[in-house]
Amino acid sequence: MTKKKQKLNQKETPFISSIRGYVKKGIVPFHTPGHIQGRGISKSFADLFNNPLLYDLAEVEHPSSHHDYEVARREAEKLLADLYQVERSFFLINGTTEGLHALLIAFFSDKGKKKTVLLPRNSHRSIVDGLILTGAKPIWVYPEIDTQFGLATVCKTSNWNKPRHIDGAFHLYPNYYGLCQNLEGQVIEGVFNLVDEAHGPHLKFSERLPKTALDFDITASVQSAHKILPALTQSSWLHVKNKKDVLAIERALGLVESTSPNFLLWASLDGARAQEANNPGRWDKALDRVLHLRDELKKIPEVSVFEPDGNHPEIFSYDPFKLVVSSSKVGLNGFEFRDELRKRGIMPELAEANFVLFIITPSHTDQDLELLKWACKDIVGNRKQRELSTQAFFYPNLKAHLTPRQAFFAENKRVALQEARGLISAEMIVPYPPGIPLIMPGEEITKEVVELTQYYRDLGTKLRGLEDQNAEYIRVVF
Numbered sequence: 226m227t228k229k230k231q232k233l234n235q236k237e238t239p240f241i242s243s244i245r246g247y248v249k250k251g252i253v254p255f256h257t258p259g260h261i262q263g264r265g266i267s268k269s270f271a272d273l274f275n276n277p278l279l280y281d282l283a284e285v286e287h288p289s290s291h292h293d294y295e296v297a298r299r300e301a302e303k304l305l306a307d308l309y310q311v312e313r314s315f316f317l318i319n320g321t322t323e324g325l326h327a328l329l330i331a332f333f334s335d336k337g338k339k340k341t342v343l344l345p346r347n348s349h350r351s352i353v354d355g356l357i358l359t360g361a362k363p364i365w366v367y368p369e370i371d372t373q374f375g376l377a378t379v380c381k382t383s384n385w386n387k388p389r390h391i392d393g394a395f396h397l398y399p400n401y402y403g404l405c406q407n408l409e410g411q412v413i414e415g416v417f418n419l420v421d422e423a424h425g426p427h428l429k430f431s432e433r434l435p436k437t438a439l440d441f442d443i444t445a446s447v448q449s450a451h452k453i454l455p456a457l458t459q460s461s462w463l464h465v466k467n468k469k470d471v472l473a474i475e476r477a478l479g480l481v482e483s484t485s486p487n488f489l490l491w492a493s494l495d496g497a498r499a500q501e502a503n504n505p506g507r508w509d510k511a512l513d514r515v516l517h518l519r520d521e522l523k524k525i526p527e528v529s530v531f532e533p534d535g536n537h538p539e540i541f542s543y544d545p546f547k548l549v550v551s552s553s554k555v556g557l558n559g560f561e562f563r564d565e566l567r568k569r570g571i572m573p574e575l576a577e578a579n580f581v582l583f584i585i586t587p588s589h590t591d592q593d594l595e596l597l598k599w600a601c602k603d604i605v606g607n608r609k610q611r612e613l614s615t616q617a618f619f620y621p622n623l624k625a626h627l628t629p630r631q632a633f634f635a636e637n638k639r640v641a642l643q644e645a646r647g648l649i650s651a652e653m654i655v656p657y658p659p660g661i662p663l664i665m666p667g668e669e670i671t672k673e674v675v676e677l678t679q680y681y682r683d684l685g686t687k688l689r690g691l692e693d694q695n696a697e698y699i700r701v702v703f
């Protein structure tokens with residue numbers, strides 16, 4: 226047999242070059258992960274990072290049974306549960322995605338009878354992936370919309386058309402922009418209430434921040450420690466409030482967790498927990514600086530900062546560390562604004578049609594915040610007013626013919642999106658970030674879906690969930 230000849234230059238390491246190249250630019254991160262390129266990392270974890278590869282161990286037999294890694298992990302999780310005042314906490318190494326999948330598997334798997342779950346329409350795609358894994362049937366509740374910024378605020382489960390039977394509800398709390406509903410009135414009695422609290426692991430650490438979902442009568446919550454706390458990307462944790470629910474969740478986690486967990490991820494969670502537990506005033510102090518920054522930005526006439534007001538009675542509280550800023554008054558869309566910020570050495574967490582979102586943490590310095598303020602001033606100050614043409618923001622209300630799982634596994638074919646109206650999607654279309662699908666598998670493709678996809682594509686948003694990354698074609702059920 227003749228050996229195939231390699232055609233590519235195997236000396237190249239494109240991924241390593243890519244991240245090296247980015248870091249060389251010295252751009253200040255206002256995005257995840259919350260350790261801000263190592264600045265906020267705990268001392269105990271930083272010590273490991275003098276030579277991290279020494280600690281990238283496999284599941285070796287530990288010479289001392291007391292220090293056995295499983296025993297140590299369990300002890301570390303006990304400390305975490307103690308900090309958050311819950312029955313049981315679990316470390317996760319595949320992000321909040323892993324925890325959400327485990328919760329859906331634990332409580333809503335199709336065990337001969339389809340389970341129905343109430344969900345916010347602005348759920349992250351990881352939840353929709355979980356619906357595909359489990360076969361659960363979603364009932365969507367639509368969020369309220371702020372038309373000026375073009376963003377979804379929060380969902381009220383009271384908007385749900387009762388009395389359909391449901392087996393449980395997922396709540397998004399807070400949302401990506403830090404907005405919170407009053408969970409008190411939203412938790413549904415007698416069913417599992419699960420919370421995607423990806424953006425709220427820090428809420429516990431200041432009385433002046435919104436309550437954590439764990440303060441309400443819920444079953445379990447999953448938090449992306451890595452998004453705002455000083456933990457490595459992919460490190461999340463899951464909290465269970467009552468003993469009776471622990472076993473089902475533990476068993477489901479066993480199905481989705483790698484059998485080769487990365488010890489550095491666990492160690493980063495351990496370090497982040499210790500850091501927060503031992504620095505009680507950290508978030509409070511940072512909050513004063515963030516509130517001051519917000520006041521300074523609000524003084525710039527061409528800049529708008531999203532803050533809930535009387536127009537949004539559905540928003541109960543908000544997290545000031547999530548800073549949504551629009552420069553649409555001078556005709557810059559979110560993507561143009563982001564590009565201008567990057568030229569001035571700043572990277573926000575995300576850009577959407579009308580705004581950018583910055584994530585601020587206690588690890589940001591006064592100079593970082595000054596730079597952010599200066600950059601916003603400089604960008605808008607040097608621009609003439611221009612009319613910005615944007616499309617009204619909404620989530621289309623689509624007819625579901627199949628569950629996400631039925632559609633995902635159905636026979637399907639590829640058709641041009643322009644010609645797909647009236648057909649049933651086998652894929653989802655997900656503008657990324659924020660990672661919220663426009664259409665779910667099983668739903669009917671409408672004119673609005675085609676137009677919105679075109680709109681996002683023209684804006685330069687990455688569209689995921691489709692085989693065709695250019696979103697010109699879509700797989701449909703036939």
Ligand SMILES: Cc1ncc(COP(=O)(O)O)c(C=O)c1O
Binds near residue numbers: 421424449
């Ligand atoms: C609301 C929400 N839920 C879940 C996730 C998934 O979290 P992770 O990236 O930790 O897997 C994200 C990610 O951005 C998110 O924004």
